[in-house]
Amino acid sequence: MAVNDQPGVDAGNGGGVRQRSRASIERRILEAAESVFAEAGFNGATTAEIARRAAIPKANLHYYFNTKEELYQQVLTGIINTWLHTADEITPDADPAHALAHYISAKIELAREQPIPSRVFANEIIHGAPHLGSYLSTELRDWVDSKAKVIRSWIAAGKMREVDPKHLLFMIWASTQTYADFASQISAVLGKEQLTPQEYKTVARQVSEIILRGCGLTPPAQI
Amino acid sequence: MAVNDQPGVDAGNGGGVRQRSRASIERRILEAAESVFAEAGFNGATTAEIARRAAIPKANLHYYFNTKEELYQQVLTGIINTWLHTADEITPDADPAHALAHYISAKIELAREQPIPSRVFANEIIHGAPHLGSYLSTELRDWVDSKAKVIRSWIAAGKMREVDPKHLLFMIWASTQTYADFASQISAVLGKEQLTPQEYKTVARQVSEIILRGCGLTPPAQI
DNA sequence: CGGAAATCTGACCAATCGATCAAGATTTTT
């Protein structure tokens, strides 16, 4: 299906009330879908529940998004786009300690601010990524290759201990996203509804310290 | 429902063919259920598909397990019991470096040997653990409290750097289980169907080294 | 052997699901 294969988008008006209203309601539907997909997965989510949370009749939801699959794809795409630029500071000329600490801190922040999209993505991966097409083996793989190359250049320059760059990235992903994906477990174990922003900062500092020291780096005093 | 609330179990025979056959078929059903739950989650899993993989009619499956919920509970219980004793070496008198390295190594091994149950559990947690009752906030919480106490005793004895014990455990869980739960992502990014046992050993060594150094410990030469 | 208990199974059911449709309401364009 083409991107603009929906009525109204190519109407003659130059971004009038119609388009603004349409964008607004689509955002509301996507947010509702996000939370339902996160709670129940693709199979468990029902369009009726999504419609209910978006406060529109189910038939109207299918006017804006033809199929549940299309809705899910849009949610996934939104998540992925959000994640594309969190490691921009990982560049050859950067200071490894600072760049990694910044990356870890940013990922923990994201886990705190947007845990729901993270859970949708995690659920998709756990079930073998049946709806992600070739994204993992093409775009994400290229992204990892390029970041691994940067880390390898840091190692070659003697800036840090010799570690496998890709598995280091997996470890950072796991250690940070666990605070979004497995929040229910962490909350239950710690015995508190949710962590405070202060506690998230403490977590970011500890994860940074362990990984940086593990890489033979000295954690920066301030991030 | 009581544990032995099924026909045949309390028959007069002393562990004859009947009981052995029942145990065998129940195991076959549970294995089938495990894989289906892992691939589709609780909602997405169908009793028809579980029955198909167990090679029995659906009605027969419901003879051994009354409801899908009961089947799911048994799968979850099995997983949890498997995990209960993986950290037995974490004791006050143990050497922190050796104990942690052993724990991490054992968890990576488990991720390699039994990724499917791990995914069922992870899926349950991601969706807020709706079927786990109070397990997380009671038994698991107590388990974590006791292990955290051990780690705190290590710190008090000056054996390792001061870190938050619980978040250290979360980090170990995340870094190890990611190789089971997110295997599809790791495979796609690395461009290989699956890691070799040798590669799992490399992963275990690297995760150990980073975490141990991160805790101010010296990784043991051999685990 | 013979009957009781346990096991197995095809057929079936009520509920729920994603999706469709026709018809009406509203807004925009001419």
Added chain:
DNA sequence: AAAAATCTTGATCGATTGGTCAGATTTCCG
């Protein structure tokens, strides 16, 4: 103001689901 385009909605459909049930078959044991 008429026509066209867009939006909204209740009703409904075919497909799938978890679970049931009556009856056939097998196993067990005196």
